[in-house]
Amino acid sequence: MTTQAADTTVRAMVMVDAPVERAFSVFTEGMGTWWPSTHHIAQDVIEMVFEPRVGGNIYDRTADGTQIRWARVLAYDPPSSLVFSWDITSQFGIETDPEKTSEVAVTFTAEGPKRTRVVLEHSKLDAHGEGWEQHRDAVGSLDGWQVGLDAFAKAAVG
Amino acid sequence: MNANGDAMAALGDATRRAIFERLVDGPLSVGAIAEGMPVSRPAVSQHLKVLKRAGLVNDRAVANRRLYSLDPRGLAGIRAYFDQFWNQALGAFKTAIEQTEEQP
Numbered sequence: 127m128t129t130q131a132a133d134t135t136v137r138a139m140v141m142v143d144a145p146v147e148r149a150f151s152v153f154t155e156g157m158g159t160w161w162p163s164t165h166h167i168a169q170d171v172i173e174m175v176f177e178p179r180v181g182g183n184i185y186d187r188t189a190d191g192t193q194i195r196w197a198r199v200l201a202y203d204p205p206s207s208l209v210f211s212w213d214i215t216s217q218f219g220i221e222t223d224p225e226k227t228s229e230v231a232v233t234f235t236a237e238g239p240k241r242t243r244v245v246l247e248h249s250k251l252d253a254h255g256e257g258w259e260q261h262r263d264a265v266g267s268l269d270g271w272q273v274g275l276d277a278f279a280k281a282a283v284g
Numbered sequence: 285m286n287a288n289g290d291a292m293a294a295l296g297d298a299t300r301r302a303i304f305e306r307l308v309d310g311p312l313s314v315g316a317i318a319e320g321m322p323v324s325r326p327a328v329s330q331h332l333k334v335l336k337r338a339g340l341v342n343d344r345a346v347a348n349r350r351l352y353s354l355d356p357r358g359l360a361g362i363r364a365y366f367d368q369f370w371n372q373a374l375g376a377f378k379t380a381i382e383q384t385e386e387q388p
Binding site: 142161 | 362363366367369370371372373374375376377378379380381382384
């Protein structure tokens with residue numbers, strides 16, 4: 127389910143049958159267990175590392191040991207909230223100018239002992255707006271970004 | 285601005301989503317889009333009209349063909365893009381967390 131927020135924000139929500147602490151830890155330190163594998167910034171990512179602290183990074187590690195840092199942890203308040211930056215350019219390179227990055231805020235609310243509401247807001251999307259012009263071609267080079275989505279849709283259903 | 289609302293609604297249809305996804309790889313003609321799809325070429329044209337109205341797709345004439353591509357101007361496309369991505373990612377998150385929970 128998604129709802130409309132500001133024009134520059136995308137909002138998504140999911141309810142999970144798990145305690146809030148577990149939802150938070152799987153989302154953060156367990157990110158590699160659920161992140162769509164075709165949506166890594168490099169081809170041969172073997173591990174996704176989430177550094178659980180403000181100022182930490184989220185990075186992908188490739189088979190040859192290269193670390194690709196694609197997010198900065200801006201807020202870290204377990205088990206209730208989290209904010210990280212989205213330091214990926216419209217051409218799927220790493221954005222080094224923080225002014226041109228967007229932000230992902232996630233909140234975790236206990237709805238019961240084993241039920242958690244997870245609300246995600248990806249805001250400041252206009253920061254990438256300028257590059258959207260080249261995005262069309264760039265997205266093609268990602269090869270499988272959309273194909274991957276279909277696979278996850280199936281996995282989520284099955 | 286309800287352009288984004290239109291974009292979301294336009295992508296609510298599975299066939300239009302498939303057309304949109306096909307254009308992610310670059311501009312295509314109606315014929316090329318329709319190839320391998322379970323709907324007719326006129327149907328694809330109709331869906332393209334809806335996508336165009338929603339600001340997701342634009343078209344231009346090249347030689348004697350009309351090529352459709354993702355609209356590079358607005359935020360509608362990038363929003364639609366992340367909207368889809370996060371929905372699927374959170375779905376995968378839900379699946380992962382609920383599957384592993386069953387294990388001791």
